[in-house]
Amino acid sequence: MATATPAAKAPPLAGVPLPLEIRVHGRGGQGGVTCAKLLACIYGELGLRVQTFGDYGSERAGAPVRAFTRVDTSPIANWNKVYRPHHLLVLDAGLLGDDVLDGAEPGALLLLNTARPPGAFGDRYAPFRFATLDATAVARRHGIGSTALVVVNTTIAGAYAKALGLPWEAVERGFAALGLEDDLGAAKEAWELVRVREPSAPRARPPAARIAPPPAPPVPGIAEQVEDLPTELQTGSWRTQAPRYRSHLAPCNASCPAGNDVVGFVQALARGGVEAAAKVLLRTQPLPSVCGRVCPAPCMSACNREAYDGAVNVRALERWIGDHAAAGVEPWERAAVPRSVAIAGSGPAGLAAAFVLARQGHRVTLLEREPRLGGVLRTGIPSYRLPHDVLDRDLERILALGVEARCGAVVDADGLRMLSEGHDAVVLAVGLPRPTGLDAPGLPLPGVVDGLRFLDDAKNGKSDRIPRLSGHVLVVGGGNTAVDCARTALRAGASRVTIAYRRGRKEMPAIAEEIDEALGEGVVLLTHRQPVRFHGAAAVTAVELAEVDLGEPDASGRRRPVVSDRKSLVACDAVLLAVGQGADLSLLPRGWEARDGRIHDGDRPTNVWLAGDVATWEGTVTHAVGHGRWVAACALAALEGREGPPRPFPARDEVVSPAHVRFGHFEVAPPQRVRHLPEERRRSFDEVNLGLAGPAEAARCFSCGSCTSCDTCLRYCPEGIIRRDGAGYVIDEAYCKGCGMCVAECPRRAMEMAADAAAR
Secondary structure (H helix, E strand, O other): OEEEOOOOOOOOOOOOOOOEEEEEEEEOOOOHHHHHHHHHHHHHHOOOEEEEEEEOOOOOOOOEEEEEEEEEOOOOOOOOOOOOOOEEEEOOHHHOOOOOOOOOOOOOEEEEEOOOOHHHHOOOOOOOEEEEEOHHHHHHHOOOEOOOOEOOHHHHHHHHHHHHOOOHHHHHHHHHHOOOHHHHHHHHHHHHHOEEEOOOOOOOOOOOOOOOOOOOOOOOOHHHOOOOOOOOOOOOOOOOEEEEEOOOEOHHHHHOOOOOOHHHHHHHHHHHOHHHHHHHHOOOOOOHHHHHHHOOOHHHHHOHHHHOOOOOOHHHHHHHHHHHOOOOOOOOOOOOOOOEEEEEOOOHHHHHHHHHHHHOOOEEEEEEOOOOOOOHHHHOOOOOOOOHHHHHHHHHHHHOOOOEEEEOOOOOHHHHHHHHHHOOEEEEOOOOOEEOOOOOOOOOOOOEEEHHHHHHHHHOOOOOOOOOOOOEEEEEOOOHHHHHHHHHHHHOOOOEEEEEEOOOHHHOOOOHHHHHHHHHOOOEEEEOEEEEEEEEOOOEEEEEEEEEEEEEEOOOOOEEEEEEEEEEEEEOOEEEEOOOEEOOOOOOOOOEEEEOOEEEEOOEEEEEEEOOHHHHOOOOHHHHHHHHHHHHHHHHHHHOOOOOOOOOOOOHHHEOOHHHOOHHHOOOOOOOOOEEOOHHHHHOOOOOEEEOOOOHHHHHOOOOOOOOOOOHHHHHOOOOOEEEEOOEEEEOOOOOOOOOHHHHHOOOOOEEEEEOOOOO
16 A cells, blocks of 8 residues: 655646546556556656555466555545546456446546557447557567566556646656656657547446356365366466467578578487488588588577577588588479579589579589689688588589589670570579779789689699799788688798788678688788888889778778878788679670669560679678579579569567577586697698587577477476477466466577467
């Protein structure tokens, strides 16, 4: 019981009868008693005398709860419950019944938490001033309460104040008096959204017939009380929401550009071994051994376990599966009408498209201008990161599906037209072969070498083209190519290597772990520097570097570099340029142009599609794999006269966040570290990262959003009405009270509370 006495007598409020009696009906956990206190505080801030208290009954979540508030200009001496309310606030639509309306006269305010408008309730509540608001939705948008139980007291209070015409300033002061200022945003939204229907004459209704209750069964003696849970007390009208099992999107799955089921293959590895994991992974990933080495792993950056004891090393687990699973892959169900598709370019996008098409039984011809398949995987990634035999193992899996490969096949404009005429579809996955140059004097000097060409020469043994490196080598750029050039230069004879990058380290697009590896091998990182002149006579001897300031963000979201007048001269013996690559679409016939990822001949779309970096400019192997798969599906859809699949951009509000994970259910287990060659590796092209010693890291996966049959829901159910049913669970809805305990305790958000059918 709580009362408040104002400093001075307040004038009556227009439209508010005094003395005023308010009754709040809710369920345990919804905040009904606090709602009554809020109303008292608001009226108290208006200088009125108030009284408020609760009537709990069964003190548990979901049980009916009532609370009462009185308002007057004089001291309040009535200590009884409110039996003749002027205002009724119902926090749960499932409670609305004749018993809730007891004592309310026509014209009383009835405020109901429901998504339905007042007009949807017909004439039953016509005698009342009827107001409705979806307070649950408002509170959920503002994060008030928990996933299992949304607290609606403050939103209802805001709607009530608007319906009564109470001043907003009093609402603000009332919330402050209870320390609820953080909920004012929800109250303000409720203030704006509440809908009110004025009272009208009701239709005559016959009084409800009174039915005599059946005779009570005999009460057994205490010695006969031998039954324990589950209590045979059916739900009745208590429950307005019910738990259900539902998978939610894991952040690793949402973040994978290749579209892999990360949770699926990691859990399969933990439970069923490498072959079970490969079966899941190879549904979407044609290059598991490759991506397990060179992927930037956005899945790991998004991993919820990072907020606990370190992200799961998904990349290393993908590598383990690719390196240890059987070489073959089962084809999918064969297409009813096999198509003929030519793919120009055997980099990751082209290989992914070939993989998808061949598994469906289509005839695929893979065209590669180099002597061996692989594209940039073969020519642009050093062997200490991606050995040839690793790439070849993934390639063999794709070729075994019946893909025809033609190396040394250069496609020009005439050849592309012939491919288009001779095949049902053509996929151009030619990457970004054109180096992006610098506009700086002295650039043509000997010793200034294109970084991609240098990597190709070094990896593929073209000794006649490899420049003799010694002394100090300066690498210009901040992406993976720049880091690869720096580490390769050390292995090719340089005594010292410096990377000059025009932004800071956190803006570098290179994989963070690769930057760490380079620094560990002795590479020096010089940030906020831009070459403006190359010096030398017979060969480059120095580079003039200007300091760079960072301006406003550009289209990439990174701050735009602004070259200053502050300059310095850095002596060097060679320069490797790794400042980016661009597309080269000179192979398109006259009149053809790329538009929205497809080649058009004037206004007519052709059967030629772009895949990978040439279309997206994403620049990672994993993005190229995902885009290649998608383009293959689009091309087939166009051939079959149907709409292509949408790009998979998951709804972020469905993704499991760290707030949804019950960390206390998991033991602390830091990530297992991958093994590396010793420090002498900087002079060797042997693979540096040796991977994990075993697949035990898979057991660290939370399995966010997916049920693992951990029995937590079964153990925490206070009614004991959840039971196992095969691989899953069954909830006895006849006895479920809708308390939400199982949902609140689920460690990984594999459950949710849904509106019960009786309450909708």
